[in-house]
Amino acid sequence: MRVAIVGGTGDEGFGLAVRLAAEGVPVTIGSRARDRAEDAATRARERAGADAPVEGRENAEAIGDADLVFVTVPYAGQADTYRSLKDHWPDGVIVCDTTTPLASAVGGRATQVLRPWHGSAAEQARALLPKGVRLVSGFHSVGAEPLTDHPHPVDADALLCGDDAEAKVAVGELVERIPGMRWVDCGPLEMARILEPLTAALIRVNKRYGVKGAGLRFSGREGWGAT
Amino acid sequence: MRVAIVGGTGDEGFGLAVRLAAEGVPVTIGSRARDRAEDAATRARERAGADAPVEGRENAEAIGDADLVFVTVPYAGQADTYRSLKDHWPDGVIVCDTTTPLASAVGGRATQVLRPWHGSAAEQARALLPKGVRLVSGFHSVGAEPLTDHPHPVDADALLCGDDAEAKVAVGELVERIPGMRWVDCGPLEMARILEPLTAALIRVNKRYGVKGAGLRFSGREGWGAT
Numbered sequence: 001m002r003v004a005i006v007g008g009t010g011d012e013g014f015g016l017a018v019r020l021a022a023e024g025v026p027v028t029i030g031s032r033a034r035d036r037a038e039d040a041a042t043r044a045r046e047r048a049g050a051d052a053p054v055e056g057r058e059n060a061e062a063i064g065d066a067d068l069v070f071v072t073v074p075y076a077g078q079a080d081t082y083r084s085l086k087d088h089w090p091d092g093v094i095v096c097d098t099t100t101p102l103a104s105a106v107g108g109r110a111t112q113v114l115r116p117w118h119g120s121a122a123e124q125a126r127a128l129l130p131k132g133v134r135l136v137s138g139f140h141s142v143g144a145e146p147l148t149d150h151p152h153p154v155d156a157d158a159l160l161c162g163d164d165a166e167a168k169v170a171v172g173e174l175v176e177r178i179p180g181m182r183w184v185d186c187g188p189l190e191m192a193r194i195l196e197p198l199t200a201a202l203i204r205v206n207k208r209y210g211v212k213g214a215g216l217r218f219s220g221r222e223g224w225g226a227t
Numbered sequence: 228m229r230v231a232i233v234g235g236t237g238d239e240g241f242g243l244a245v246r247l248a249a250e251g252v253p254v255t256i257g258s259r260a261r262d263r264a265e266d267a268a269t270r271a272r273e274r275a276g277a278d279a280p281v282e283g284r285e286n287a288e289a290i291g292d293a294d295l296v297f298v299t300v301p302y303a304g305q306a307d308t309y310r311s312l313k314d315h316w317p318d319g320v321i322v323c324d325t326t327t328p329l330a331s332a333v334g335g336r337a338t339q340v341l342r343p344w345h346g347s348a349a350e351q352a353r354a355l356l357p358k359g360v361r362l363v364s365g366f367h368s369v370g371a372e373p374l375t376d377h378p379h380p381v382d383a384d385a386l387l388c389g390d391d392a393e394a395k396v397a398v399g400e401l402v403e404r405i406p407g408m409r410w411v412d413c414g415p416l417e418m419a420r421i422l423e424p425l426t427a428a429l430i431r432v433n434k435r436y437g438v439k440g441a442g443l444r445f446s447g448r449e450g451w452g453a454t
Contacts, residue, residue: 111414113421115342146447155446159428187338187431194340194424201386201421204414205445208454213447218432219382220373220440227435 003174004066006030006059006073006081009040012098012139013072015147017041022048022150023177028055030062037062047150060088068094068170070139075114075121076105082128091132094167096160097125098139100199111204113197122161122192136162136171137192138183140199141216143206149213153180156215157224159198160184161191169226176225182217184224230401231293233257233286233300233308236267239325239366240299242374244268249275249377250404255282257289264289274377287315295321295397297366302341302348303332309355318359321394323387324352325366327426338431340424349388349419363389363398364419365410367426368443370433376440380407383442384451386425387411388418396453403452409444411451 003020005013008029021027021044029044031037037056044054056062063069063085073081078099089095099121103112118124122137129135138160146154158175160183162168172183186195198216205214218224230247232240235256248254248271256271258264264283271281283289290296290312300308305326316322326348330339345351349364356362365387373381385402387410389395399410413422425443432441445451 112417143447184432185435186428187435190339191428191431194428197421197424201413201418204418205411206447208412208414209448209451210454211448215446217444217446219442219444220370220433221436221438224436227437 001068002026002066004028004030004062004069006063006069006071008072009036010072011144012147013070014040014044015144016070016072017044017054018047018148018150019178020174021052021054024053025174025177026053028057028062028066030057030059032059034058047148060085063088064090066090066093068096068174071095071097071099071125073099074105075099075101078121079124079128082125086128086130089130089133092134094134094136094170095129096136096138096171097122100140100196102200111200113200119190120192120196122189122196126189134164134167135189136160136167137189137195138171140195141202143202143213143215145212146215154178155180157181157217158183159186159195161186161189161195163189172225182224184218185227228294229253229292230295230297231255231257231289232297233290234298236263237299238371239374240297241267241271242371243297243299244271244281245274245377246374246405247401248279248281251280252401252404253280255284255289255293257284257286259286261285274375287312290315291317293317293320295323295401298322298324298326298352300326301332302326302328305348306351306355309352313357316357316360319361321361321363321397322356323363323365323398324349327367327423329427338427340427346417347419347423349416349423353416361391361394362416363387363394364416364422365398367422368429370429370440370442372439373442381405382407384408384444385410386413386422388413388416388422390416399452409451411445412454
């Protein structure tokens with residue numbers, strides 16, 4: 001399983017790169033600029049271990065041989081990112097989009113959200129992706145700070161949604177490699193309309209309590225994951 | 228502290244009545260029909276204990292001498308409920324609205340939500356309440372099933388939002404009397420736009436996993452509650 005992270009120089013993508021590489025998953029950090037991607041890969045190895053299998057490339061090159069791609073870009077750049085990559089997706093690749101339509105994309109507050117025309121940022125991604133790409137949305141209730149804080153276990157669940165059950169399981173299996181994390185199947189892709197805004201709520205709670213690592217856990221069942 | 232529960236014959240309100248009465252908090256279950264309210268009070272005593280201080284009255288009478296009122300009605304009846312009670316609120320009373328604008332209000336699915344004109348059901352409540360009433364919104368991520376399952380501890384946090392800090396603390400202090408529960412201050416009332424839809428996500432997760440008690444916990448800090 002080769003993983004690429006488009007926008008892997010940003011906080012959330014960088015945290016994912018650190019965690020997955022630390023568990024031995026080959027990760028390619030993608031960025032618009034190759035030197036920034038390589039720099040992020042160097043920093044990721046400093047956190048995940050000198051032998052951690054992480055490298056940096058331009059986005060299009062990063063996704064070219066990937067089995068699973070996280071897209072972790074700010075909402076303001078999400079549509080352009082998908083448009084610029086439309087000819088580069090391997091057929092059948094799984095994409096996990098973590099975008100949250102924070103109002104900061106248009107100069108508003110990160111504690112407020114926009115309502116995308118398609119319903120959610122994930123559904124906008126669906127509209128911009130080729131049919132053969134298998135889309136999952138998730139990670140909106142997992143902060144970048146706890147992700148980056150390797151080797152401290154991550155005290156949060158990844159809430160995933162999508163219309164392709166196998167693709168959700170594939171992302172979920174990566175989640176389960178990260179110490180402390182579980183994943184919860186929250187239903188079809190349209191549930192991203194409810195899950196994406198949780199990022200704004202977490203930012204609000206972080207500010208209110210003066211912390212950086214607020215996250216969410218599901219309760220009411222011993223285990224979650226695949227049904 | 229006298230508590231009234233408008234819509235206390237419904238699942239969520241009934242669960243709150245059971246839990247609070249079981250902890251010795253005097254509770255009046257309100258309903259449009261007095262006999263249904265009294266019947267619910269009898270059933271609540273069967274669960275909470277024969278001495279549990281819970282009684283039933285018509286809604287307007289129930290709120291007349293209350294310090295804190297939970298409004299736990301379906302979204303389809305929310306506006307009419309507030310309109311019908313507008314002359315009955317004690318000045319300075321605290322109201323905790325738990326309404327979720329589920330699409331089932333208009334014949335749609337309980338796994339989908341409507342977008343209220345005011346932004347959220349809570350903000351609609353604000354528009355219909357007299358100025359002197361202190362409004363809090365919350366409990367959208369706490370299922371009726373775990374609430375009703377006294378004396379088993381409730382494995383979920385109450386996510387509260389509102390513009391009156393003291394009112395949030397007052398609701399939070401009631402939350403803390405329920406075994407297992409904590410509360411999290413999620414910011415101003417407008418955050419209800421993000422919190423209310425969580426009910427639909429919980430319903431979805433309950434269906435997906437064949438459970439009834441899915442709930443949410445905040446992680447990333449030892450304790451939550453008052454800041």
